Amino acid sequence: MAGTTQSQLVEGDTTASEVAAGVTVGLSAILFALAVAAMFERVSLTGTLAGVPTATLLGGLLIALGVAVIAFGVGSRLGYVETDPDASAGLVASFGAAVPWLVIGGGVASETLGFGVAGGVAGAVVAGSAAFVATAVPREDVGSTVPLGALLALVGLVFLSGTIGPGWLWNLGWEQQASITAEFLVPVATLVSALYGGWAAAKAYGRFGARGRHMGAYVLVYLNALSIIGFLFILIAFVVVQGLPGLLTGVQIGAGVGPQLFGSFELPVYAPFVMNGVALLNDFQGVLPAIVGTVWLVVGAVLFAVPLGVGAAIFLTEYAERGRFTQAVEVATNGLWSTPSIVFGLFGFAFLIPRFGNRKSLLAGMLTLGFMLLPLVLITSREAMLSVPDEYRDASAALGVSKWQTVRSVVLPAALPGVVTGVILGVGRIAGETAPILLTMAGGTFVPGAQTVDVIGGFEFTGSPPFVANPELLQATSALPYQLYALITAGVGLGSNVSDPTGFRWATALILLIVVLSFYAIGIGARYYFRRQLRHE
Amino acid sequence: GGQSGGDGGDGGDGGSDPTATEAESDMGDEPTETESSDDGGDGPNTSLLNAEGSSTVYPISNTGSSYWNSNAPPSDGEYWGSNSESTVPGWSQLGEPDMLLADYFAQKFGFEPTEQRSSPPFPTTVGLSHSGTGCEAVTEGLVDIGNSSGPITAELDWSDEKAQNTVIDNVVGRDGQPVVVSSDVVDAGVTELTGEEVRGIYQDEITNWSEIDGIDYDQEIYAVGRAEGSGTDTSFRLNMLGGADAAMPGVDTRFGQNQQVAQAVSQNEGAIAYMALAFTSETVVPVGIDFEGTLYEPDRDAENTIFDSDYPLNRDLHMYTLIEDDNPNGGGYDAREAAFINMFLNDFGQTVFVEGNNYIPLPTSDLETMKEKVSALATEDLIMP
Amino acid sequence: MSDSQQTRSQTETRTTGSDQPLETTSGETVEETKDEWVEYDFQGQAKMAAEDLDVYYGDDHALKHVSMEIPEKSVTALIGPSGCGKSTYLRCLNRMNDRINAARVDGSVRLDGKEIYQDGINLVELRKRVGMVFQSPNPFPKSIRDNISYGPRKHGDIETGLLARLLGRDESEAERELVERSLKQAALWDEVHDRLDDNALGLSGGQQQRLCIARCLSVDPEVILMDEPASALDPIATAKIEDLISDLAEEYTVVIVTHNMQQAARISDQTAVFLTGGKLVEYGDTDQIFEDPRSQRVEDYISGKFG
Amino acid sequence: MSDSQQTRSQTETRTTGSDQPLETTSGETVEETKDEWVEYDFQGQAKMAAEDLDVYYGDDHALKHVSMEIPEKSVTALIGPSGCGKSTYLRCLNRMNDRINAARVDGSVRLDGKEIYQDGINLVELRKRVGMVFQSPNPFPKSIRDNISYGPRKHGDIETGLLARLLGRDESEAERELVERSLKQAALWDEVHDRLDDNALGLSGGQQQRLCIARCLSVDPEVILMDEPASALDPIATAKIEDLISDLAEEYTVVIVTHNMQQAARISDQTAVFLTGGKLVEYGDTDQIFEDPRSQRVEDYISGKFG
Amino acid sequence: MPSVTRTERLNAAAGRQLQRVRDFVDDTEPAALVVVGIIALSLLTAFVGFLAVSNLTVLPFLVFVAATGYGWVRHQEETALILTLTMTVSTLLILGLIIVFIFRESVPVIQYETATVYGVEVPGLRMFIETRWDAVADPVRYSMAPMIHGTLLVTVIATAVAGPLGVAAALFLSEIAPAVVRELVKPGVEILAGIPSIVYGFIGFTILSPWASDQFQTTGQGSYLFVGIVVGLMALPTVVSVAEDALSSVPESMKSGSLAVGTTDWQTMTSITLPAAFSGVSAAVLLGVGRAIGETMAATVMLRGVPRLTEPLVNVFYGQETLTSLIARNYGEADGLQMDALFVAGVILFISVLVISIGAQYIEWRMRSKLGGEA
Numbered sequence A: 001m002a003g004t005t006q007s008q009l010v011e012g013d014t015t016a017s018e019v020a021a022g023v024t025v026g027l028s029a030i031l032f033a034l035a036v037a038a039m040f041e042r043v044s045l046t047g048t049l050a051g052v053p054t055a056t057l058l059g060g061l062l063i064a065l066g067v068a069v070i071a072f073g074v075g076s077r078l079g080y081v082e083t084d085p086d087a088s089a090g091l092v093a094s095f096g097a098a099v100p101w102l103v104i105g106g107g108v109a110s111e112t113l114g115f116g117v118a119g120g121v122a123g124a125v126v127a128g129s130a131a132f133v134a135t136a137v138p139r140e141d142v143g144s145t146v147p148l149g150a151l152l153a154l155v156g157l158v159f160l161s162g163t164i165g166p167g168w169l170w171n172l173g174w175e176q177q178a179s180i181t182a183e184f185l186v187p188v189a190t191l192v193s194a195l196y197g198g199w200a201a202a203k204a205y206g207r208f209g210a211r212g213r214h215m216g217a218y219v220l221v222y223l224n225a226l227s228i229i230g231f232l233f234i235l236i237a238f239v240v241v242q243g244l245p246g247l248l249t250g251v252q253i254g255a256g257v258g259p260q261l262f263g264s265f266e267l268p269v270y271a272p273f274v275m276n277g278v279a280l281l282n283d284f285q286g287v288l289p290a291i292v293g294t295v296w297l298v299v300g301a302v303l304f305a306v307p308l309g310v311g312a313a314i315f316l317t318e319y320a321e322r323g324r325f326t327q328a329v330e331v332a333t334n335g336l337w338s339t340p341s342i343v344f345g346l347f348g349f350a351f352l353i354p355r356f357g358n359r360k361s362l363l364a365g366m367l368t369l370g371f372m373l374l375p376l377v378l379i380t381s382r383e384a385m386l387s388v389p390d391e392y393r394d395a396s397a398a399l400g401v402s403k404w405q406t407v408r409s410v411v412l413p414a415a416l417p418g419v420v421t422g423v424i425l426g427v428g429r430i431a432g433e434t435a436p437i438l439l440t441m442a443g444g445t446f447v448p449g450a451q452t453v454d455v456i457g458g459f460e461f462t463g464s465p466p467f468v469a470n471p472e473l474l475q476a477t478s479a480l481p482y483q484l485y486a487l488i489t490a491g492v493g494l495g496s497n498v499s500d501p502t503g504f505r506w507a508t509a510l511i512l513l514i515v516v517l518s519f520y521a522i523g524i525g526a527r528y529y530f531r532r533q534l535r536h537e
Numbered sequence B: 001g002g003q004s005g006g007d008g009g010d011g012g013d014g015g016s017d018p019t020a021t022e023a024e025s026d027m028g029d030e031p032t033e034t035e036s037s038d039d040g041g042d043g044p045n046t047s048l049l050n051a052e053g054s055s056t057v058y059p060i061s062n063t064g065s066s067y068w069n070s071n072a073p074p075s076d077g078e079y080w081g082s083n084s085e086s087t088v089p090g091w092s093q094l095g096e097p098d099m100l101l102a103d104y105f106a107q108k109f110g111f112e113p114t115e116q117r118s119s120p121p122f123p124t125t126v127g128l129s130h131s132g133t134g135c136e137a138v139t140e141g142l143v144d145i146g147n148s149s150g151p152i153t154a155e156l157d158w159s160d161e162k163a164q165n166t167v168i169d170n171v172v173g174r175d176g177q178p179v180v181v182s183s184d185v186v187d188a189g190v191t192e193l194t195g196e197e198v199r200g201i202y203q204d205e206i207t208n209w210s211e212i213d214g215i216d217y218d219q220e221i222y223a224v225g226r227a228e229g230s231g232t233d234t235s236f237r238l239n240m241l242g243g244a245d246a247a248m249p250g251v252d253t254r255f256g257q258n259q260q261v262a263q264a265v266s267q268n269e270g271a272i273a274y275m276a277l278a279f280t281s282e283t284v285v286p287v288g289i290d291f292e293g294t295l296y297e298p299d300r301d302a303e304n305t306i307f308d309s310d311y312p313l314n315r316d317l318h319m320y321t322l323i324e325d326d327n328p329n330g331g332g333y334d335a336r337e338a339a340f341i342n343m344f345l346n347d348f349g350q351t352v353f354v355e356g357n358n359y360i361p362l363p364t365s366d367l368e369t370m371k372e373k374v375s376a377l378a379t380e381d382l383i384m385p
Numbered sequence C, D: 001m002s003d004s005q006q007t008r009s010q011t012e013t014r015t016t017g018s019d020q021p022l023e024t025t026s027g028e029t030v031e032e033t034k035d036e037w038v039e040y041d042f043q044g045q046a047k048m049a050a051e052d053l054d055v056y057y058g059d060d061h062a063l064k065h066v067s068m069e070i071p072e073k074s075v076t077a078l079i080g081p082s083g084c085g086k087s088t089y090l091r092c093l094n095r096m097n098d099r100i101n102a103a104r105v106d107g108s109v110r111l112d113g114k115e116i117y118q119d120g121i122n123l124v125e126l127r128k129r130v131g132m133v134f135q136s137p138n139p140f141p142k143s144i145r146d147n148i149s150y151g152p153r154k155h156g157d158i159e160t161g162l163l164a165r166l167l168g169r170d171e172s173e174a175e176r177e178l179v180e181r182s183l184k185q186a187a188l189w190d191e192v193h194d195r196l197d198d199n200a201l202g203l204s205g206g207q208q209q210r211l212c213i214a215r216c217l218s219v220d221p222e223v224i225l226m227d228e229p230a231s232a233l234d235p236i237a238t239a240k241i242e243d244l245i246s247d248l249a250e251e252y253t254v255v256i257v258t259h260n261m262q263q264a265a266r267i268s269d270q271t272a273v274f275l276t277g278g279k280l281v282e283y284g285d286t287d288q289i290f291e292d293p294r295s296q297r298v299e300d301y302i303s304g305k306f307g
Numbered sequence E: 001m002p003s004v005t006r007t008e009r010l011n012a013a014a015g016r017q018l019q020r021v022r023d024f025v026d027d028t029e030p031a032a033l034v035v036v037g038i039i040a041l042s043l044l045t046a047f048v049g050f051l052a053v054s055n056l057t058v059l060p061f062l063v064f065v066a067a068t069g070y071g072w073v074r075h076q077e078e079t080a081l082i083l084t085l086t087m088t089v090s091t092l093l094i095l096g097l098i099i100v101f102i103f104r105e106s107v108p109v110i111q112y113e114t115a116t117v118y119g120v121e122v123p124g125l126r127m128f129i130e131t132r133w134d135a136v137a138d139p140v141r142y143s144m145a146p147m148i149h150g151t152l153l154v155t156v157i158a159t160a161v162a163g164p165l166g167v168a169a170a171l172f173l174s175e176i177a178p179a180v181v182r183e184l185v186k187p188g189v190e191i192l193a194g195i196p197s198i199v200y201g202f203i204g205f206t207i208l209s210p211w212a213s214d215q216f217q218t219t220g221q222g223s224y225l226f227v228g229i230v231v232g233l234m235a236l237p238t239v240v241s242v243a244e245d246a247l248s249s250v251p252e253s254m255k256s257g258s259l260a261v262g263t264t265d266w267q268t269m270t271s272i273t274l275p276a277a278f279s280g281v282s283a284a285v286l287l288g289v290g291r292a293i294g295e296t297m298a299a300t301v302m303l304r305g306v307p308r309l310t311e312p313l314v315n316v317f318y319g320q321e322t323l324t325s326l327i328a329r330n331y332g333e334a335d336g337l338q339m340d341a342l343f344v345a346g347v348i349l350f351i352s353v354l355v356i357s358i359g360a361q362y363i364e365w366r367m368r369s370k371l372g373g374e375a
């Protein structure tokens, strides 16, 4: 049997070679970070880092990484490093190694050597298959290090020699002109090389073989997870940092500074951005009407979708026989759930607007969002009810309690946590939707505080059908996501209304984020709480 | 116990209460003209006045609206009236009325003054989109005022006669639609273009700045356009390209509003755009245009200037109102519309709202004509303020 | 314990049919060709009686021609290997099988001589009279008190709650008594009387199971069906449940499924042995079944040769 | 069967600690104040040895101070009521407990004298040497052949697949042999040799379980742990598995958890009895444990008084 | 032959339904039946009235409310049944209404864009075989080809981002991450799903687009590449959470089985867990694709708004218009045929996403029956 080496049950202490491999992994991490920094222009390609020109530094590090990786492979093959390699690096690794060489071969043949498209294809095939063979045929330790190490060294050399340096440019020569610049290529090439280098080094660290592959894969998977978290963190932090100044403009804290609530009680804070609209005489402008609009939208959508969705879920789980009908409803709800929001907008536009006074209105927006929310409520309520153990129903039935009584007194209370969580998460989603309300509700861009929608105060009774009317519901108003969209499209010209338009826009983005994410936070928190409660009792 | 429901809270169990579900639907048939039909009893209708449409007219109409909503007292000085530090322009021409801003203009049309800051006799709001939308909305009765920077005849493809019978054309100012370029283009020496060249650029015949005579700037042209259906686009096709439905294959990007155009021009290299005067800046630079030998310069004081009505791209800015049976005398205004529009038809309005936004004020004769139209509803003589 | 309640004197058990060896030639399933029938004459009243009962789950014939009378006020144990149809049989007795879509029941079951598989039978009433306790304790996620009063409330026997209080018809005194009585019957009162408002899920497994028994008793049933009520419990809790069952048999008719033969021997008055394939193979006095089974296969089963 | 492999002559079982009555005063749990320790001197080599092993699941102390040596090439049965920690103990022997987040293991387990709870232990190697067969058959959703060759392939002992074929290093002959050998060892070859490419999920339960045993054997383990390997099977399949286990003990060290005492008695050489609370109460020769247990509680348990 | 059995089966099914209805009628008191009938009828009338934009809608609706109220007090069991049934039906109805209304609006332009191939007139065909969209200049054409091209590019790029990263993250969450990390990362991913698309669009428009046009020296800003990347990041959470569900639904016994023969975690993941969850994972990616296709606001604010193919077609550094952004950008000024053309875009979106959703469900259903088959 090929490549069998009896591995040890207990591994010895960390060896020098392991330390070296670990350092190599660290080196690629540094390169990765540098590449990301360069990509976002945190590190200048033309400048210097630690006294060395950036391009030179990157090139040097890449070469060092490449040499180290090759050294491991060769050292292991020659028996200087104690490893446990398989007979071959495997198909995945071979394809992985072939791809960059394919790109390099194609690029060099067609552009650098000027052989044109046909030559490029030929070059790509030659370089790619060479890398493939070089990875697949030799023993794993060589196969998974040498082609990749060579790649790193080559890229490093190209940077070091200045072949691709600041100012390098490759005009793609397309009808609509576009070029690949060094500012783009250098970080990206470094990034990709660092990933490959890190992968190979991690394999070496794991002494190749099953464990080596495990290590290699884990490095990539962890990196991916970290990047996603990092991305999330940066995204939110960015919006917060940009938006906070606008949000905090003119904030005052102290007794009696805030607006009055319920006639007499005065809020001890005054935050103009969330307590004002836009008006000429305001000291600071704000988005209160949009916030209130969002709240009413959500309220309306919830009032529409929750009873309907929960009711339908009850019917489907408790009354309907599993069969064609339930399946059809399932397909329909899942279809509804994935229907693009803009299509809901179109539907609202075509169906609701003509029925609500032929104009965009809060009510049309509520219902449109309600339609969107409905499938989610239905799906989550259904899941929650299905996860109520049948034992409860059996127990109730065995006591001679009728079906609806059972549903009401046992199933619904037990399913409540799931339903509530689902509704909150769904609300978070619709609260941030722009597309549907764009077509059904959107009102002004800069709405004065006095025009904040007042649904409750808007009800009127009339003598003719439908006997009750509410002009507030039938008027367009603003909502936070729409407000942000309107601010984007309104571009620079809002100076007349707002003194610091950019700050105002970021603050709007931030407040939108806060509103939506608090729904999510509450939803996630609720789920966590309910779960813990269930687990503990 | 018989058949009692059992434990307490059953009656109102949320899960199955259908009233909320359907309650909304019964309002579907609300008469559309809530505002205009309410005015049965005492005094004119004071519901929200809404305007919608052109992003070109938006600055005028929105500034007007925010002044109106502020209902500033005459002691303000900055926005209305006069104090020791400043006096609002046009104040003396109005006869220095001792009333709040909106109160003053509204009472001329029979509204009760509120005598309260930030609380006008009726509120106003202005939506931002483009001319086509505004014209559409006002004809369908969705809004009270439809803002448009192109004539409604071109926007909706109407005959003059239909336009006259359907809407009142309130012209509140003028725009000398400039052609603008990004600052790098100016730096490369482009300060004027011929009409031919502009046409060539937008019809995809010229794609690089180096193709312009005497310019040595190898940069692809980024031709920015406005949304199809916007007044600016329509006027540009009409006045520059030779017809409201002229083709524009050269456009690289279209934006919904003037504001976005300005932003795109300032952010990108090699950009050219057509827009409204209100949106030019140091990074969005208007260039002179040479029409058949006459160079119109972006300078108020030049001999031939784009601020002049001779400039082929010069255009009127409209606030259309719908002729309706519900209106007094079946005319083109209700009291709110007339009162609001009247605010723009005097020195104060022209200076603050039109010139203040870098547009061109109307000549006095035009103002008089417009005033005659609104005066049908006025409770006092408008011509002598 | 079972002796103390042994009141019947004359028993007869007959088993016909061939006692084939369990193992047949090739397949892994047991093939039986001949039908077997079982008769057991006991003294006293039959509370329930199944006659020629067949149950199918889809195409799966899970219970085959079972006829069996259940004597009043005694404990009847059903034993047999896993999957032989004990639970299926039990669920026929209060028509809980109706709740399984795939299940189809043929034959007759009578309660006090009244056929329960006929049109117009009131399931609610039936299940009030034939209560059930399940394998794993399944209290509702409510307070202990609410668990007990749930059934009576839903039946309208007790009015409580906000509306009742508003209307002045609050019967919380009646409720209190009912809860106390049921819990005492289930030998749980002493352990929980000072925390009736705690969530029932906070009780230990054995307490939960007794709570379920109390809940079952609260609607005053005549027959109590129990499906392996102690299998999820530890020895001490099991012992308590066993004691309880013996006590209950003085007032109620108890039918219990168990996989623990010792348990059946300890607590039941008569035992029915089902074997794989859904057949009732032997039914008779518990003592007789365990000491002197007629059928070889029952003997094999009881002595632990399989199962 | 167990006699045939009985090679030890001298056995000694000692149980110390008080045999308190099962039921204590109020609570439902058994309180034991004194520790018990169990020693069992057998002839021959100890293959594995646990010393003072404690396992906690969160705050739950599931295994208490268990010390126990497992003799080489024999069948050791672990019995005890549900939840007493048999599976937990078994999973300590190949560190499968590592996969349970809440689990924490204290103490020492040695394989051939080498501590397996130490840093730097190669889990992959350990589990190759200490194989495991689970309660319910868990074949991979692959062909029968792939199920068997999975382990060796992953260890690089056999190269197959596209790349190997491209490179001319295909070892399908070696694979064929390995599959045949493993299946024969697991007494499954005759039944499946003509459909090695069929999906393993299509086999019957008993066949699946033997397949899992074959899969375990394919990597040539030294110890085989089995957690109730027959509990999900019918009597005939069970019998086959039992035969198989007896055969395996000639070459491998087998540790088996079973809830069926007759099974333990039939197939094991020595038996360890765990009782609730995670304690090892008695450990000794199977015959002795079943015929003459030292502890009253073990006797109660074995005679079916509880559990 | 099959058709016969099929009709038979359908007949049998219909018969069963009928039987159920008959049973219900038999088992229910006449008074309750009347109430249930009134509820159903009045609601139906109200619905028809609403559809017909009638002022009298409120009357049947009031009857419905009254009947429901009465039924709730007197015949709760039956009222609850009929109410929940109508709620279920309304869900189906909404989907039906969406289909009817967006299809209906799109008919005129489909007729307008009729093209003749081989002498056969095919309505709507010209929208797909020509590439010109011009709502103003003659000849007025509403080709969908540029938007389909754009949507395709964006979706492909988004999938290339969301697919691998999402699956890797799902693997991490379900198989690798320690419990503490999982408890933190999972909500993190969900929060990522919560960030409104307009916020992404805003950042993309103000930060990414100018940066990208700099990097690639394109004429002006707006590129499919970056819209695709942003949309991919937005689709990521969908992929992660669905794929994670699929991965963790692979029975632990299978994973333990693999580990117990001495394989590494990674080998277990790639050889056992991923293949077993393959259909679920692909359903996850499919759902991500669906999200990407339907994503609107980010595309709207980042794209150029000129419906035109990029040149060459693979030029992802330019971003013209997608189906979604076409609608969002043009609904305002559009009227007549142009508005109808937007509905065509809506129809295309709706159908493709529906097909994807059904495909994903089918795949998941197959996986469940496959995994459920063993054990």
Ligand SMILES: Nc1ncnc2c1ncn2[C@@H]1O[C@H](COP(=O)(O)OP(=O)(O)OP(=O)(O)O)[C@@H](O)[C@H]1O
Binding pocket: C057, C060, C062, C080, C081, C082, C083, C084, C085, C086, C087, C088, C089, C100, C102, C259
């Ligand atoms: N809901 C069901 N759907 C389909 N088949 C079922 C169902 N319930 C039970 N069966 C089948 O019917 C047969 C008898 O099952 P039943 O549950 O009555 O056995 P049991 O004797 O109670 O076994 P156990 O001791 O395991 O509880 C079994 O073959 C089982 O697979």
Ligand SMILES: Nc1ncnc2c1ncn2[C@@H]1O[C@H](COP(=O)(O)OP(=O)(O)OP(=O)(O)O)[C@@H](O)[C@H]1O
Binding pocket: D057, D060, D062, D080, D081, D082, D083, D084, D085, D086, D087, D088, D089, D100, D102, D259
């Ligand atoms: N994953 C786990 N998490 C928490 N507690 C556990 C876990 N697995 C087992 N336990 C607990 O540890 C104790 C011993 O469990 P174990 O599974 O070892 O018992 P067992 O003897 O194998 O029982 P059985 O015969 O039911 O398999 C039990 O109390 C059980 O609740």
Ligand SMILES: [Mg+2]
Binding pocket: C086, C087, C088, C227
């Ligand atoms: Mg059972």
Ligand SMILES: [Mg+2]
Binding pocket: D086, D087, D088, D227
């Ligand atoms: Mg166990």
Ligand SMILES: O=P([O-])([O-])[O-]
Binding pocket: B053, B054, B055, B056, B057, B129, B130, B131, B132, B148, B149, B150, B226, B229, B230, B231, B232, B233, B256, B257, B258
């Ligand atoms: O004035 P417009 O916004 O329609 O160009």
